[in-house]
Amino acid sequence: MQEYARLDLVKPITVKDGGSSTEIVVFRPTCRMMTEVLDTPNVTVQVERFVGSCVRAVNGGTEPVPFNAAELNAIDGSELSSILNEMSEEADKVNLDMTGDGILSPLVYTLKRPIKLSPKEDAETMHQIAFEGKRVGDISDFLDARGETKEFHAFMRAFAKPMGVTLPIMTDNLIDALDFLDYLVIRRQIMGKLVYARRKWKRVS
Amino acid sequence: MATCIKCKGVLNFILRGQSIRLQSDGDVTVLVSTQKRTEAYNGEFTIEDRNAKITATLVVPNEIYVRDLQTLCDVPVVLELCDGRTFSTDHASNISDNPYDAKKNLQPIELITDDITELLPQAIAA
Numbered sequence: 332m333q334e335y336a337r338l339d340l341v342k343p344i345t346v347k348d349g350g351s352s353t354e355i356v357v358f359r360p361t362c363r364m365m366t367e368v369l370d371t372p373n374v375t376v377q378v379e380r381f382v383g384s385c386v387r388a389v390n391g392g393t394e395p396v397p398f399n400a401a402e403l404n405a406i407d408g409s410e411l412s413s414i415l416n417e418m419s420e421e422a423d424k425v426n427l428d429m430t431g432d433g434i435l436s437p438l439v440y441t442l443k444r445p446i447k448l449s450p451k452e453d454a455e456t457m458h459q460i461a462f463e464g465k466r467v468g469d470i471s472d473f474l475d476a477r478g479e480t481k482e483f484h485a486f487m488r489a490f491a492k493p494m495g496v497t498l499p500i501m502t503d504n505l506i507d508a509l510d511f512l513d514y515l516v517i518r519r520q521i522m523g524k525l526v527y528a529r530r531k532w533k534r535v536s
Numbered sequence: 537m538a539t540c541i542k543c544k545g546v547l548n549f550i551l552r553g554q555s556i557r558l559q560s561d562g563d564v565t566v567l568v569s570t571q572k573r574t575e576a577y578n579g580e581f582t583i584e585d586r587n588a589k590i591t592a593t594l595v596v597p598n599e600i601y602v603r604d605l606q607t608l609c610d611v612p613v614v615l616e617l618c619d620g621r622t623f624s625t626d627h628a629s630n631i632s633d634n635p636y637d638a639k640k641n642l643q644p645i646e647l648i649t650d651d652i653t654e655l656l657p658q659a660i661a662a
Contacts, residue, residue: 444660446657447658448657449653507620513659
């Protein structure tokens with residue numbers, strides 16, 4: 332996993348193997364990790380899940396080891412929470428270089444981090460995803476989905492189609508493997524273009 | 537979609553881009569390897585080439601003719617298992633002679649392919 336950030340702790344923490352650490356490393360999360368983190372509005376649970384999935388303690392040259400989020404000083408916990416906010420801001424700053432509107436023609440999004448379908452050298456790589464408008468009758472799974480993970484998976488399965496690969500649909504493990512930045516850009520900038528109301532109606536009585 | 541009776545996880549079988557339900561017990565066999573090893577009388581193994589294969593029993597959707605499933609040829613298939621493992625193949629053809637079960641609306645199929653790819657996707661730097 333690629334490192335995303337490092338943080339020097341204000342107070343050392345006890346790690347799971349019994350030692351202590353003064354520095355933590357945040358690895359670059361995947362879509363799966365981020366949807367699990369954002370699946371709850373409770374900030375404490377979000378930080379716990381974030382720590383559990385992609386934050387590890389380091390001490391000098393030692394291997395990163397897991398630790399309990401409850402061990403963190405409140406200031407350090409806030410720092411982690413601010414990293415999550417920074418990730419969302421990073422996604423909002425992405426300038427969408429897209430073609431199509433998703434209604435009359437497919438909206439094509441180029442991934443910031445392409446997805447290689449398998450570790451083989453000659454494996455296919457997905458660079459783009461096409462989003463196409465659907466009828467209400469075709470998206471019942473999405474309309475019934477509750478929770479961040481289920482909703483995003485249902486959205487991707489209903490509206491998105493991988494481009495440049497022979498795989499005809501977005502499978503669950505393909506969605507899970509998306510980089511957090513691509514997930515947040517799709518979630519925050521593209522999803523709204525295809526499913527959210529634009530308040531175009533006028534009241535007449 | 538069908539569910540695995542052991543873990544209640546979802547199984548998803550996609551033929552030509554269309555999702556088709558599997559038999560409710562989700563019984564499915566995937567032979568990814570193209571080699572078959574047989575143990576000889578002296579304890580050594582002989583290796584034979586064979587096609588990769590998927591065996592499953594499909595619930596026939598209303599909008600599909602049974603004949604279409606029995607004569608499937610050169611179609612793309614995606615199989616998502618309950619534990620998240622996903623397999624895909626481009627040129628699957630049915631070779632099963634098993635008949636359609638009209639009482640239960642089930643059609644067993646045996647799809648042979650040149651190659652079954654197990655997907656282990658990961659993001660890479662652009």
